[in-house]
Amino acid sequence: MELGSFGKILIVIGIITVLIGLLFMFGSKIPFVGRLPGDIAIQKKNFGFYFPITTCIVISIIISFILWLFGRK
Numbered sequence: 001m002e003l004g005s006f007g008k009i010l011i012v013i014g015i016i017t018v019l020i021g022l023l024f025m026f027g028s029k030i031p032f033v034g035r036l037p038g039d040i041a042i043q044k045k046n047f048g049f050y051f052p053i054t055t056c057i058v059i060s061i062i063i064s065f066i067l068w069l070f071g072r073k
Contacts, residue, residue, distance in 0.1 A: 035055075
């Protein structure tokens, strides 16, 4: 592995880390994050279950696209 490509990998990891941090900071203010159709939410008397499957898929597609952009030569 070249030193230049290692630098690119570190930059991509840094950008992804910053984006995830921003999502944690402002995620509650973004109206669609965690409340997309297909996200599973079950509320009972003493039990609550939430699984944001659609949100996870959308975030995965966005991260894959970003990595694809940086991986092109």
